[in-house]
Amino acid sequence: MGLPEIIGVAAGAVTLSARSWPGGGARPVLLVHGLSSNARLWDEVAGRLAADEHPVVAVDLRGHGASADVPDPDGGPGPTLQAALDLAGVCAGLGEPVVAGQSWGGNVVLQLAADRxxxxxxLALVDGGWLHLADRWPTAEAAWEVLAPPDFDGLKLGDLRERLVGMHQDxxxxxxxxxxxxxxxxDPVRPRLTRGRHRAIVTSMVEHRPRDLYPRxxxxxxxxxxxPGAGGRALxxxxxxALPSAELVEFPGADHxxxxxHPDRVAALIGGLA
Incomplete structure (x- = not known):
């Protein structure tokens, strides 16, 4: 797998950082991470897609990864809707790509596909896109009490690496x-996504209504x-x-x-949409 080029992509009034693989003549693919994640999580999927001639761009959304310093607009529509607007600008420069989003990123790309x-x-919704926080929590405050990220309390990077390796041995x-x-x-570590932005995204997810978007x-x-994964079987x-042209692919017992x-299987499925 070749190393990606780090580029800036136009997203309306701002520029987001992204990781780019040139690929070849196949249809381009846009990859979107989840809440408090970053574009690098897509590297192995992207490398496999690029090997199949797909130009690939994996973007860091505002506040995340190398786009951590990209400001939120004053009085904007909220982080979920704003992220979808940003991605519309990115897509316009790619030429009608296949778009994949994981977790909260799935909700964002669902909004994008409905609006544009x-x-x-x-569209590939990777364990997300059907997240209805309002079904579980009546207010953003109630959701935040459960979903607020933990404090790292002086945790060292090496200690965290050991924890992750133990949790994800495959x-x-x-x-x-x-x-x-x-x-x-x-040392100690601290998140790139600030706590205030994290809370604003959770609030926007409580306000988001994916089921209203499915028919569009x-x-x-x-x-x-x-x-059973994020949101459970029923969602x-x-x-x-409800989605007019949808296929469900199950990964029983897999990680979020x-x-x-499962980069090989996920890449093959995304590539099949082209």
């Missing part, structure tokens, strides 16, 4: 390193679900039934980060 069907050739070292890239490499998605859609089945655990 002219920009998305195919992940590659590249996937472990990519996960660690969610943090500034300080016109492209072929794959739902890659780590069952996955609801999305698969399917792209890190």
């Amino acid at each position: 069907p002219d920009l998305v050739h195919g 992940w590659s070292s590249a996937a472990i390193d990519a996960t660690l890239a969610n943090l500034h490499p300080d 998605v016109t492209c072929r859609t794959l739902l890659l679900a780590a069952l 996955v089945d609801e999305a698969a039934a 980060d399917l792209h890190a655990q």
Whole structure:
């Protein structure tokens, strides 16, 4: 797998950092990470897609990865809707790509496909896109009480690496390193995504209504679900039934980060949408 080029991609009024693989003449692919994650988690998937001639761009959304310093707009539509607007600008420069999003990124790319069907050739929802936080928590405050990230309390990077290796023994070292890239490499470590931005995203997810978007998605859609996984069986089945052209692919007992655990299978499925 060749190393990606680090580029800036136009996203409306701002420029986001992205990782780019040139590929060849096949349809381009845009890859979108989840909440408090980063574009590097897609490296192994992207390398396999590029080997099949797909130009690939994996983007760091505002506040994440190398786009940590990209500002949020004052009085904007909220992080989930703003991320979808940003991705519309990225897609316009790629030429109707296949778009994949994981977890919260799945909700973001679902919004993109519903709002701008002219920009998305195919959609892959990777253990996300059907996340309805309001079904579980009546307010953003209630959701934050459960979903707020833990404090690292002086944790060293090496200690965290050991924990991750123990938790994900079937992940590659590249996937472990990519996960660690969610943090500034300080001792003790600290997240690249600030706590305030994290809370704002959770609030926007409580306000987000994916089921209202399903009928508006016109492209072929794959739902890659780590069952029981994020949201449980009922929400996955609801999305698969409501999306006009959808196929559910199950990964029973898999990790939420399917792209890190099963990059070969995930890459093959995304490539099949082209």
